[in-house]
Amino acid sequence: MDAILLQILNGLDKGSAYALIALGLTLIFGTLGVVNFAHGALFMIGAFCVVTLQKILNLSTVAIDPTKVDFLGNPLKVKTPYIVNWFGEAAGSAIINWSVPLAILFAIPIMLLVGYVMERGLIKHFYKRPHADQILVTFGLAIVLQEIIKACYGANPIPTPAPEIFRGSFDFGVWIGMAENAVIYPYWRLVYFAFSALIIGLVFAFLQFTTFGMVVRAGMADRETVGLLGINIDKRFTIMFGIAAAVAGLAGVMYSPINSPNYHMGMDFLVLSFVVVVVGGMGSLPGAVLAGFTLGILESFASMNEVKGFFEAIYLPSIDQIIIYLVAIVILLVRPRGLMGRAGVMEE
Amino acid sequence: MSKQLTRRGVLKSGAVVGAGLTMPTIFTSSAAAYTNEPKGGTVTLGFNVPQSGPYADEGADELRAYKLAVEHLNGGGDAGMMKTFSSKALKGNGILGKKVKYVTGDTQTKSDAARASAKSMIEKDGAVMITGGSSSGVAIAVQGLCQEAGVIFMAGLTHSNDTTGKDKKANGFRHFFNGHMSAAALAPVLEKKYGKDRKAYHLTADYTWGWTQQASIAAATEAKGWKTVKNVLTPLATTDFSSYVAPVLNSGADILVLNHYGGNMINSLTSAVQFGLRDKEVNGKNFEIVVPLYSRLMARGAGKNVKGIFGSTNWHWSLSDAGSKAFVKSFGEKYGFPPSQAAHTCYVQTLLYADACERSGTFNPCGVGEALEGFKFDGLGNGPTEYRKEDHQCFKDVLVVKGKENPTSQFDVLEVVEVTPRAQVEYKPDHPMFKGGSLGKCNPGA
Numbered sequence: 001m002d003a004i005l006l007q008i009l010n011g012l013d014k015g016s017a018y019a020l021i022a023l024g025l026t027l028i029f030g031t032l033g034v035v036n037f038a039h040g041a042l043f044m045i046g047a048f049c050v051v052t053l054q055k056i057l058n059l060s061t062v063a064i065d066p067t068k069v070d071f072l073g074n075p076l077k078v079k080t081p082y083i084v085n086w087f088g089e090a091a092g093s094a095i096i097n098w099s100v101p102l103a104i105l106f107a108i109p110i111m112l113l114v115g116y117v118m119e120r121g122l123i124k125h126f127y128k129r130p131h132a133d134q135i136l137v138t139f140g141l142a143i144v145l146q147e148i149i150k151a152c153y154g155a156n157p158i159p160t161p162a163p164e165i166f167r168g169s170f171d172f173g174v175w176i177g178m179a180e181n182a183v184i185y186p187y188w189r190l191v192y193f194a195f196s197a198l199i200i201g202l203v204f205a206f207l208q209f210t211t212f213g214m215v216v217r218a219g220m221a222d223r224e225t226v227g228l229l230g231i232n233i234d235k236r237f238t239i240m241f242g243i244a245a246a247v248a249g250l251a252g253v254m255y256s257p258i259n260s261p262n263y264h265m266g267m268d269f270l271v272l273s274f275v276v277v278v279v280g281g282m283g284s285l286p287g288a289v290l291a292g293f294t295l296g297i298l299e300s301f302a303s304m305n306e307v308k309g310f311f312e313a314i315y316l317p318s319i320d321q322i323i324i325y326l327v328a329i330v331i332l333l334v335r336p337r338g339l340m341g342r343a344g345v346m347e348e
Numbered sequence: 349m350s351k352q353l354t355r356r357g358v359l360k361s362g363a364v365v366g367a368g369l370t371m372p373t374i375f376t377s378s379a380a381a382y383t384n385e386p387k388g389g390t391v392t393l394g395f396n397v398p399q400s401g402p403y404a405d406e407g408a409d410e411l412r413a414y415k416l417a418v419e420h421l422n423g424g425g426d427a428g429m430m431k432t433f434s435s436k437a438l439k440g441n442g443i444l445g446k447k448v449k450y451v452t453g454d455t456q457t458k459s460d461a462a463r464a465s466a467k468s469m470i471e472k473d474g475a476v477m478i479t480g481g482s483s484s485g486v487a488i489a490v491q492g493l494c495q496e497a498g499v500i501f502m503a504g505l506t507h508s509n510d511t512t513g514k515d516k517k518a519n520g521f522r523h524f525f526n527g528h529m530s531a532a533a534l535a536p537v538l539e540k541k542y543g544k545d546r547k548a549y550h551l552t553a554d555y556t557w558g559w560t561q562q563a564s565i566a567a568a569t570e571a572k573g574w575k576t577v578k579n580v581l582t583p584l585a586t587t588d589f590s591s592y593v594a595p596v597l598n599s600g601a602d603i604l605v606l607n608h609y610g611g612n613m614i615n616s617l618t619s620a621v622q623f624g625l626r627d628k629e630v631n632g633k634n635f636e637i638v639v640p641l642y643s644r645l646m647a648r649g650a651g652k653n654v655k656g657i658f659g660s661t662n663w664h665w666s667l668s669d670a671g672s673k674a675f676v677k678s679f680g681e682k683y684g685f686p687p688s689q690a691a692h693t694c695y696v697q698t699l700l701y702a703d704a705c706e707r708s709g710t711f712n713p714c715g716v717g718e719a720l721e722g723f724k725f726d727g728l729g730n731g732p733t734e735y736r737k738e739d740h741q742c743f744k745d746v747l748v749v750k751g752k753e754n755p756t757s758q759f760d761v762l763e764v765v766e767v768t769p770r771a772q773v774e775y776k777p778d779h780p781m782f783k784g785g786s787l788g789k790c791n792p793g794a
Contacts, residue, residue: 006594014588071665071686071759072677155404157614159651169624181597181630186622189590258622259587259615260649264400268587303591305580320591321583 002173002182007300009172013189013258015296016196017043020251021269022276022288023203024244030220030283031237034123035131037138040270041145042245045114046252047261048149049107050160054099057083098163100257107253108246115245119238142266150263157260162188166257188257195254199247200289206243207285216240220283275328281341291339295324382712383498383793384474391446391711393418393698394453394475396466396490397504401457403482403610405645406690410480410504411452412683413691417698420678421448428678429699432671432727437706444705451475457482457584459489466490470497476711477502477701481524482610482690484508484557491520498793500713502697505690507609507641509560512741513782518790519713521720521735523700523742524693525773527561528781530640530660531568533746533768538658542603542636544573549601551592551616553608554581562607564781565640577601582608582616589616593623602630604637613639614649621653642749645688647761654751654761661747663692663729664764672729686759696728700735714790732770738777740787746773 021043028036060079068076084092095102122141126134161167166187173182207213219226219233226233252261259265276295280287301307302323311319331339386392395414398407419425423440430438442448451473453465462480469475470493478494481487481504488511494501495517503511503522507530512522538546548569552558558581566576577599582592593616596604604625608616620626620637628635642659665676665686675695679687687695704719705711721737730744748766755761775782 002598003595006598007591010591010594013590068756070757072680076757150400150404155400155408156645156649157611159614159618159649159653161651167622168627169622181628184594184597184623184628186624188622258590260618262587262611265587268585300591305578305595318583 002178003304003306004301005173005178006183006185007304008297009183009185009189011297011300012193012293013196013296014300015293016193017251017255017269017292018273018276018296019289019292020196020199021248021273022280022292023200023285024248025273025277026280026283026285026288027203027240027244027247029277030285031216031240032119032123032127034127035134035138036123037135037270037274038118038142038145039138039244039248040266040268040273041142042111042114042248042266043252043255043269044149044261044263044266045145046107046111046249047160047256047265048153048252049110049249050100050103050253050256051153051158051261053103053106054096054160057081057096057099059083061085100160100162100253103253103256104250107249111246111249112242114249115242116238118245119241123241124238142270146263146266153261153263155263157262159260160256162191162257166191192254192258196251199250203243203247204285212236212239272324275324279328279331279338281338284338284340287338287340294339295327298327299324381792381794382714384470384476385794386446386474386476386711389446390449391443392469392473392475393448393450393701394466394469394473394478394480395450395694396453396455396462396469396478396480397694398457398482398486399452399454401455403457403505405649406482406505406610406643406688407455407457407480409645409688409691410482410694413679413687413695414450414452414479414698416679416682417695417702418448418450421698421702425682426674426678429671429675429695429728432674433699433703434726435703435707437703438699439706443702444709444711448702453480455480455482455486455490457486459485462486462490463493466493467497470494470499475499477716479694479697479701480504481506483555484511484560485555487511487522488515488556491515491517495519495788495791498713498791500701500716502701504694504697506557507561508557509564509781510556512739513560514784515556516739516741516785516787518717518740518787521697521700521717521740521742523697523733523735525660525662525744525746526741527557527564527640528775528779529746529773530561531564532773532775533748533766534565534638534640534658534660535568535572536772537748537766538569538638539572539574541658542633546574546603546633547577547601547631548574548603548605548638549577549596549599550579550605550607551589551596552579552581553612554583557609558607560781561640562605565605565607565638567781574603582612584612586612587615589619590623592616593619593625596620597623597625597628597630597635600631602633602635604635606637606639607641608639609641609643610646611649613646617650617653617657642762643689644686644759644762645690647751648758655753657751658765659749661749661762662689664689664747664749664762665759666762666764667729667747669727669729669731671727675729692729699728700725712792714792717790736777738787739782743770743774745770 060081062077065076065078169184169186172185276291280291303320397410420428455462477500479502484506487506491501501520552562639659642661647654704716708715708719723735733744746768749762752763
């Protein structure tokens with residue numbers, strides 16, 4: 001029981017990342033009809049916004065300490081962050097400590113700008129081209145972005161710790177009357193799950209309860225008619241691209257303490273997120289969220305020793321690596337449009 | 349002139365010519381005495397390192413070291429370890445009077461990509477020696493290719509027992525230590541620190557290095573009284589280890605052994621710390637984590653999480669012998685930071701190859717191999733060292749290290765807690781962990 005609960009909790013935060021990326025993918029597909037393979041790169045850029053902010057906050061003055069030596073035997077250069085010099089030790093250190101949450105504010109304008117430049121600079125030229133062309137060009141773009149990040153930040157993961165107060169874990173099992181150490185869960189993963197739920201709620205509320213959202217939804221249903229009513233739907237869809245980029249970026253920002261940012265993290269999530277979108281139903285926002293959490297939990301279950309052992313016994317090793325694809329095959333065989341897919345989407 | 353041009357004749361000739369053209373040039377004979385015999389004033393070495401994938405940071409450091417070694421061999425820089433090397437055959441005028449050139453390849457930490465880049469360096473660039481690694485799967489694959497092609501393979505960072513065990517080859521040589529040697533050095537320290545009554549849970553990278561290291565660590569710690577509760581294999585491409593780490597606390601284990609390296613280790617250790625493993629008490633004891641193979645690069649990547657965690661390493665920049673000091677000075681002045689163990693082993697392998705060429709007077713892999721077999725040397729950072737003839741494994745002291753509690757700089761993340769003498773980590777060539785396979789005969793290729 002405790003193992004099952006543990007894997008459900010684990011699956012929730014993995015599913016949160018899938019759901020946020022898939023939500024953005026679906027928004028872009030639903031509005032612009034573009035299959036954006038560079039969306040994982042946006043998640044990665046979000047995570048590197050934290051790295052960048054961390055570097056900015058740690059920009060330092062250098063003083064020579066003649067009493068100590070460096071690894072070459074030269075007098076040691078001691079670095080003190082400007083921020084500590086300006087605001088004092090306590091305040092300066094606190095700002096550095098909270099660099100991940102602060103990066104949310106830093107990342108939003110950057111991601112909106114990246115999304116805008118990406119859409120206006122490249123993707124808009126492919127609206128009327130076949131999906132295969134869109135996939136090729138966005139996949140190429142993803143590789144370019146990935147290599148730029150690798151050239152700037154190196155290939156190894158860069159640690160971006162959560163604020164001190166959220167490090168460590170709590171005994172969830174004890175809360176619900178189970179034995180000690182039965183279900184341990186890190187604080188930050190809980191924060192990540194809550195954050196994801198908030199972002200998903202905000203996106204849905206934005207689309208449901210604002211005039212802008214209503215127009216976008218109408219445009220998703222019948223772009224031509226909305227255009228004939230004199231509404232510049234293209235402009236709104238471009239803004240939606242920026243919002244989708246910001247959602248992916250924020251998912252990356254908050255994910256950075258869970259897995260240290262590395263240049264390849266976007267690709268790691270991209271393929272699975274596309275499976276999530278297809279399983280959820282192309283163009284269906286609730287479908288993307290539902291499929292994200294479902295597949296995240298399934299993946300988590302598949303890595304349980306008992307489950308792996310069972311599948312190995314029936315000659316199906318490495319089930320944790322293929323479970324999502326197996327389930328996707330079954331779901332698409334039973335429901336070819338995915339869990340909540342609409343008729344007519346990508347069926348012409 | 350009486351012969352008629354027939355359709356059948358054309359087809360036959362075409363088939364013969366086609367077969368000849370499609371056959372890789374490394375398998376075809378030529379007038380040279382051995383594969384890629386250098387004819388002009390230069391000799392080309394092939395540096396095959398991961399420039400992408402989970403071990404890319406190690407690969408970047410390896411490449412820096414190779415470039416430094418080439419500079420020193422050609423008489424540039426401050427000569428580094430050439431000044432402290434016990435063999436005095438190297439003169440700083442290249443190798444056998446030929447200027448050293450190099451080509452590089454990206455293994456991508458994948459065996460097929462590594463073989464493809466090594467093949468290209470041998471066939472297209474004329475590399476007479478291939479070196480590199482950072483993954484034992486890659487090293488073993490490339491070692492096999494070099495054996496077939498008739499060039500020497502000087503293994504870089506490869507720690508699997510199999511590299512000089514069941515997959516050893518006559519053309520392959522390893523300076524780096526292996527999983528068995530790590531276990532032999534680490535187990536007594538762990539017993540002393542954590543006691544005999546311990547239950548260990550292993551998370552293991554699912555490829556040759558992980559398997560052999562796990563087997564070695566489990567055997568060595570079980571011999572000290574520990575029990576192995578479970579061993580879970582994790583795919584090399586895993587980035588989120590939470591679902592593997594989450595069940596550990598509830599398994600009855602009080603030690604987690606992370607048989608992971610590079611980016612894998614950074615992520616798995618981060619997950620373990622996030623799940624609060626190091627703050628818990630199990631079976632009345634503090635829960636502990638062990639990382640059997642450490643490197644400074646990954647320790648830096650894991651940040652504060654490594655504090656107090658034990659592991660082993662082939663070499664560390666803080667060593668105070670003349671060879672290590674010379675290398676740290678050369679590398680540090682050129683690049684601005686101290687070298688990693690990956691950089692050290694790659695630099696040393698390049699010098700050892702060049703030295704063997706000088707001593708044997710040839711680039712012929714059989715002559716070079718003969719010069720390396722049983723070669724005893726000193727001054728390259730690990731104390732007295734020997735390339736054992738029977739399996740082409742170097743034997744030397746092993747370092748047991750610990751994540752430093754109070755680092756004084758970003759490079760000062762590990763401290764050496766014990767230098768385990770060679771005698772304690774040495775084993776017989778027919779040891780069960782290394783059984784199977786044979787060196788075979790040296791292959792000069794052409």
